[in-house]
Amino acid sequence: MATAPAVDQMPSGNRSEARTETEDERAGREQFERLISEDSRIEPRDWMPEAYRKTLARQISQHAHSEIIGMQPEANWISRAPSLKRKAILMAKVQDEAGHGLYLYSAAETLGTPRDKMTEDLIAGKARYSSIFNYPAVTWADMGAIGWLVDGAAIANQVPLCRASYGPYGRAMVRICKEESFHQRQGFEILLELANGTPAQKEMAQDAVNRWYAPSLMMFGPPDDDSPNSKQSMAWNIKRFSNDELRSRFVGMMVEQVKVLGLTLPDDEIRFNEDTQQWEHAPLDWNEFKEVLAGRGPCNAQRMERRREAHEDGAWVREAAAAYADKRAATAQQKAA
Amino acid sequence: MSESNASATRTTPGNALRPEDIAASDLKPSTDVAEYALRLGDDSLILAQRLGWWISRAPELEEDVALGNIALDLIGHARSFLSYAGHGLDKTEDDLAYFRREPEFRCAHLFVQPNGDFARTIARQLVVSHYQFELYSRLMHSTDPTLAAIAAKAVKEVDYHRDHSSQWVLRLALGTDESRRRMIAGLKLTWPYVEELFVDDQLIDTLGDAAVRPSTLRAPVDSLLASLFAEAELEIPAVPAAVGGGRHGKHSEHLGYLLAEMQVLAREHPGATW
Numbered sequence: 067m068a069t070a071p072a073v074d075q076m077p078s079g080n081r082s083e084a085r086t087e088t089e090d091e092r093a094g095r096e097q098f099e100r101l102i103s104e105d106s107r108i109e110p111r112d113w114m115p116e117a118y119r120k121t122l123a124r125q126i127s128q129h130a131h132s133e134i135i136g137m138q139p140e141a142n143w144i145s146r147a148p149s150l151k152r153k154a155i156l157m158a159k160v161q162d163e164a165g166h167g168l169y170l171y172s173a174a175e176t177l178g179t180p181r182d183k184m185t186e187d188l189i190a191g192k193a194r195y196s197s198i199f200n201y202p203a204v205t206w207a208d209m210g211a212i213g214w215l216v217d218g219a220a221i222a223n224q225v226p227l228c229r230a231s232y233g234p235y236g237r238a239m240v241r242i243c244k245e246e247s248f249h250q251r252q253g254f255e256i257l258l259e260l261a262n263g264t265p266a267q268k269e270m271a272q273d274a275v276n277r278w279y280a281p282s283l284m285m286f287g288p289p290d291d292d293s294p295n296s297k298q299s300m301a302w303n304i305k306r307f308s309n310d311e312l313r314s315r316f317v318g319m320m321v322e323q324v325k326v327l328g329l330t331l332p333d334d335e336i337r338f339n340e341d342t343q344q345w346e347h348a349p350l351d352w353n354e355f356k357e358v359l360a361g362r363g364p365c366n367a368q369r370m371e372r373r374r375e376a377h378e379d380g381a382w383v384r385e386a387a388a389a390y391a392d393k394r395a396a397t398a399q400q401k402a403a
Numbered sequence: 404m405s406e407s408n409a410s411a412t413r414t415t416p417g418n419a420l421r422p423e424d425i426a427a428s429d430l431k432p433s434t435d436v437a438e439y440a441l442r443l444g445d446d447s448l449i450l451a452q453r454l455g456w457w458i459s460r461a462p463e464l465e466e467d468v469a470l471g472n473i474a475l476d477l478i479g480h481a482r483s484f485l486s487y488a489g490h491g492l493d494k495t496e497d498d499l500a501y502f503r504r505e506p507e508f509r510c511a512h513l514f515v516q517p518n519g520d521f522a523r524t525i526a527r528q529l530v531v532s533h534y535q536f537e538l539y540s541r542l543m544h545s546t547d548p549t550l551a552a553i554a555a556k557a558v559k560e561v562d563y564h565r566d567h568s569s570q571w572v573l574r575l576a577l578g579t580d581e582s583r584r585r586m587i588a589g590l591k592l593t594w595p596y597v598e599e600l601f602v603d604d605q606l607i608d609t610l611g612d613a614a615v616r617p618s619t620l621r622a623p624v625d626s627l628l629a630s631l632f633a634e635a636e637l638e639i640p641a642v643p644a645a646v647g648g649g650r651h652g653k654h655s656e657h658l659g660y661l662l663a664e665m666q667v668l669a670r671e672h673p674g675a676t677w
Contacts, residue, residue: 134464141459145452148668148677149497150422150485154478157455161471164464171464206668206677256677264675372459380462382585383521386578387463393577 102303107233110176118302122232123177125304127184130170132196134188135369137163139203140212148206152256156209159249166242173234189374197355198281200363207260207267207274213253215275215282215320221246222316223286231303254323261328268329275324276332283347284355286313292352311344318345420552422482422496430490430549437491438509438606439614440550441499442650443538444484445510448500449658450531451477452665453518462521469567473528476560483553501669505659506652512645513596515657522582522589525571530593532564533627534600537620547613569631576635587637594640599647606650 087095094113101108108114137160144160147153171181187193198216203209224243230236260271287293287309299305307315317336324331335348357363432440454474461467485496492499513531518524539561542554575586601621607614632639648654669675 137459137467144455144458145664146668148501148672148675150448150478150482150500152677153451153455154475154482157458157471157475157478160458161468161475164458164467164471168464168468259677263677264672266672267675376460376462379460380466380521382579382581383462383466383575386582387574388578389582390574390578 102231102301105231105303107236108231109233117298119177121299121302122235122304123174123179126170126174126177126235127179127187128194128196130167130174130184131188131193132199133163133167133170135195135199135373137167138369138372139199139201139365140209142203143206143209146206147209152209155252159213159252162245162249166245169238169241173232173238176234185377189370189377191361191370194359196285197358197363198285199369200358200365201277201281202365205270205274207257207270208278210253210256210260210271211274211278213249213251214257214323215253215278216285217246217250217253218320219282219285219316221250222312222319226306226312227304229303229306235304254327257327257329271327272329275327275329279332280350283313283317284350284352286310286316288352288355314344314346317347321345420483420549420556422479422486425483425486425490425549426495428490428549430487432487432491432547432549434491435606435609436547436550436613437488439610440484440488440491442509442511444481444488444499445508446514446531446535447477448481448485449508449510449661450514450527451475451481452661453515454524454528456518457524466521470524473564473567476557476564480553480557480560483556487549487553497669501666502673505654505662508652508654508658508662509650510654510658511596511599511649512647512655513593513600515649515655515661516593516596517657519589519592520585522575522585523592524589525568525575526586526589526593528564529568529572529628529631530597530600530624532561532568533624534620535561536565537623538615538617541615541619545613545615546611550613572631572637573635576637586635587640590637591640591642594642595645596647598644599649602647602650604650 091113095115098108098112098114098118101112108118140156140160140163144153144156147156171184174184175181184193188195203212221243224239224246227239228236228243230239257271257275260267262268287296290296290308290310293309296305296308300308318338320331321336333348335346337346338344339346358366361367451474454470454477457470458467458474461470481500482496485499489495489499513527516523516527536558539554539558543551543558545551545554572586575582577583601617601624603616603618607616628639669677
């Protein structure tokens with residue numbers, strides 16, 4: 067699931083770099099600029115500007131954290147899934163998200179930050195993850211709405227990231243997007259089954275769509291005129307489309323799919339603007355977005371508590387595994403000597 | 404439908420046999436075979452329900468994935484056994500999972516034991532995976548072709564579960580003082596419920612070569628565990644066996660809570676499909 071978070075403050079420092087540039091750095095910079103202008107890939111050992119490295123390290127680690135925190139709202143329904151088939155699918159889905167987190171942490175590690183450090187930052191509340199996961203999954207239909215809307219928005223965001231200029235990120239996204247499209251389909255299928263079920267089931271489905279619609283649109287990040295750093299990410303071929311472009315495209319897809327479901331989107335201002343060739347929607351409550359981002363959402367504290375608890379309760383297990391590995395290595399060395 | 408009907412008849416060991424195939428097949432088990440399939444299905448279902456709790460709570464992300472995988476395998480086995488049992492009882496796998504009452508479940512007490520800490524979960528998994536491996540590697544030669552086919556698929560998966568739990572027993576027993584203390588405590592909490600797995604009863608006598616006689620599994624399981632315990636410098640806990648009865652619907656206090664949670668949504672909407 068999980069979406070690449072919108073780019074925020076970009077670190078500066080290019081000027082001092084330029085002043086102290088060595089011959090090697092100049093060659094590296096020229097190669098970097100050439101690769102970007104050719105729309106080629108930057109690989110871990112290539113020279114890259116510090117700001118590019120930092121931007122990516124932050125974006126990829128935030129993306130990884132989002133996968134891991136994003137497991138929680140769905141894990142909340144594993145024990146109560148209403149059929150064995152749904153239980154199996156949900157378990158597999160949440161497990162996929164752990165797998166996505168693992169690929170992404172690995173991709174981020176190629177930029178020089180160890181996974182332990184990223185985990186510590188998350189636990190300490192220093193790192194961000196996608197705000198969408200700070201909303202509660204209170205009914206079974208939320209498993210459908212999260213799959214359809216949240217994973218749908220994530221895919222719309224992530225498909226262009228498969229072409230991101232940083233090789234390990236782009237390749238991780240290719241794999242993740244394939245699984246995400248399964249996830250979205252299963253979410254759609256859950257909603258379709260509910261929408262064609264009993265009146266109580268249909269009501270549950272509509273209620274979930276009503277609650278997840280606006281938060282899923284906000285997953286694309288702030289409006290373009292309020293997203294000052296998107297421009298640099300686009301220049302570096304990390305980001306390919308603006309937040310508003312992606313959001314508009316997503317609304318266009320959902321407005322068609324919701325008809326198949328026989329449900330409605332809680333937005334009567336959706337229309338296609340022939341002049342701009344963009345889908346338009348009702349204004350979003352960016353105040354709410356900022357509040358949740360600032361930690362004042364319904365589940366921020368709960369999500370962090372769960373992650374911290376799992377990490378702290380598991381410390382003795384990780385220590386045991388490390389101690390055992392050390393002992394084994396020492397024994398192997400003794401034998402070799 | 405034609406595809407699932409076609410594969411439903413492929414019950415030779417080794418061929419994938421999906422729960423949907425079994426449900427769509429015309430393979431009707433006898434009441435006794437259905438009762439036996441309920442035991443096997445309930446064991447896996449209840450343990451999968453327990454293990455599912457770890458997903459998003461494990462000590463490492465790799466363990467979220469590993470325990471999730473084991474739970475998924477077990478759900479798969481449960482669905483196959485319950486679909487087959489249901490075929491003989493005119494019920495679906497979901498009727499059996501969600502609409503039976505506590506005394507109608509046939510799981511042994513070990514499977515419903517609480518997760519506790521990671522060491523206790525591993526101790527339970529160690530016993531279960533060794534027991535199930537020995538069971539399925541014999542059941543794949545059952546005279547009942549459906550049980551044989553389910554077992555043939557399950558045994559390969561359970562073999563990985565065995566490896567996973569054995570590796571963790573070694574790490575925890577030989578890792579740190581703290582992990583060793585917890586591993587020993589976890590085994591001690593688990594051991595009272597081991598005995599019940601190996602008890603024969605009248606149903607087993609009736610089924611003959613369609614089933615596996617539980618008492619015959621005791622020696623191979625004990626011998627494998629003994630060699631692992633020697634390597635891990637552990638001893639078989641000296642604790643008395645608890646009185647079981649799960650196979651006849653006599654359960655511990657734990658099962659009611661587990662079922663209440665598992666069944667709540669399905670029971671709120673009887674007759675609904677999902």
